[in-house]
Amino acid sequence: MIAHLFNAPLGESEAAVGVGTVGSSEAIMLAGLAFKRKWQNRRKKEGKPCDKPNIVTGANVQVCWEKFARYFEVELKEVKLTEDCLVMNPAKAVEMVDENTICVAAILGSTLNGEFEDVKLLNDLLTDKNKETGWETPIHVDAASGGFIAPFLYPELEWDFRLSLVKSINVSGHKYGLVYAGIGWVIWRSKEDLPEELIFHINYLGADQPTFTLNFSKGNYTS
Numbered sequence: 001m002i003a004h005l006f007n008a009p010l011g012e013s014e015a016a017v018g019v020g021t022v023g024s025s026e027a028i029m030l031a032g033l034a035f036k037r038k039w040q041n042r043r044k045k046e047g048k049p050c051d052k053p054n055i056v057t058g059a060n061v062q063v064c065w066e067k068f069a070r071y072f073e074v075e076l077k078e079v080k081l082t083e084d085c086l087v088m089n090p091a092k093a094v095e096m097v098d099e100n101t102i103c104v105a106a107i108l109g110s111t112l113n114g115e116f117e118d119v120k121l122l123n124d125l126l127t128d129k130n131k132e133t134g135w136e137t138p139i140h141v142d143a144a145s146g147g148f149i150a151p152f153l154y155p156e157l158e159w160d161f162r163l164s165l166v167k168s169i170n171v172s173g174h175k176y177g178l179v180y181a182g183i184g185w186v187i188w189r190s191k192e193d194l195p196e197e198l199i200f201h202i203n204y205l206g207a208d209q210p211t212f213t214l215n216f217s218k219g220n221y222t223s
């Protein structure tokens with residue numbers, strides 16, 4: 001349902017790729033890990049070093065991005081905010097992208113003021129840069145607070161999988177009420193965007209369960 005809501009390009013009988021998480025923080029750790037592993041695999045294949053990954057965000061990112069960077073050893077490159085722009089400036093973000101950038105993270109609903117970042121412009125500028133350089137720098141959208149607002153209030157706004165470089169999106173369930181605290185999701189655009197080796201197959205109570213989470217048990221049930 002969420003993948004469809006975010007316009008994932010799924011065929012008729014194709015299953016969506018995503019996971020229920022404890023909240024957007026866990027969802028972001030997982031999305032970040034997938035980007036890091038994909039980038040490392042690509043660099044290894046090209047015979048290039050893969051020990052200095054970085055991620056580009058606005059300086060307005062929520063603290064879980066700093067946690068991701070520190071715990072998973074990725075340099076966080078933040079676009080500075082200015083008095084007249086309290087969110088990430090897409091042009092400045094794309095300028096900061098280099099061959100070691102695992103993704104650019106945009107926020108739909110900045111924690112500071114609720115403002116949506118311009119994901120469409122970011123996608124256009126990054127597409128041009130990727131063409132020039134041959135890199136394949138992707139975009140993650142942190143839609144923790146805007147993911148269940150934008151599709152309903154601004155259905156024409158292109159911020160989700162309609163944009164070709166958007167490879168994953170997270171959203172929190174508990175920011176909207178009527179659920180227990182501790183629920184969120186991360187959705188990937190397609191199977192190719194989540195490296196297979198990150199998925200654990202466990203046989204629990206007699207059936208194969210593919211899992212990609214940091215926690216095994218959690219205080220809510222999603223499938």
Ligand SMILES: Cc1ncc(COP(=O)(O)O)c(C=O)c1O
Binds near residue numbers: 172
């Ligand atoms: C933009 C953004 N990303 C991530 C988070 C972390 O979300 P959670 O509390 O669901 O882990 C928040 C929480 O305020 C947020 O506003």
